Amino acid sequence: MLEKTTRMNYLYDFYYSLLTPKQQSYMSLYYLDDYSLGEIAEEYDVSRQAVYDNIKRTEAMLEEYEEKLLLFQKFQERSRLIRHVKELLKEEHPSKQEMLEMVTELEKLD
């Protein structure tokens, strides 16, 4: 569940601008501010089931956007490459060849 929460937080971060204002509110209360379904239902004066359905649909939409655009996946790959370059740059005499390879891989991700 923690893993799913982390993933949803990331997907929300990448794709929230494609959601409706209501979807944004429910998702950010549920995933970012850790409200319960009941608390969101009370806040918006709707049923707990309505909140649940909306959030489930939004989660599916976020996964669909990720399947199409891969922003989270590319972000992870880029982060790994950037970490690697930063590690190299800490060395006394970093290998230029190795850095060039990392940077070329970064380029290909776009």
Place this chain on the structure above:
Amino acid sequence: MLEKTTRMNYLYDFYYSLLTPKQQSYMSLYYLDDYSLGEIAEEYDVSRQAVYDNIKRTEAMLEEYEEKLLLFQKFQERSRLIRHVKELLKEEHPSKQEMLEMVTELEKLD
């Protein structure tokens, strides 16, 4: 017009997966394969006006996606930084400090 064509080619490249199959077909014939509106209309047995309207709507959608997700803008900024790092790596003794700055900027773009 050339500038608009280039921009649309890029936006299409970033966001085509969010379009319907018909939008994808019209756009790729018009922008990638350089078909005229009349030729597309004939190919799909619809009016030239229908093709024109569909393409105009799709262009507006692509601009809307770009406004929300900035994938093309970020791509351009990343390309500039990557080019810069590659230039540095051609030097005999590239500045590690300068490379670290470029890489940190790259990181912030995500």
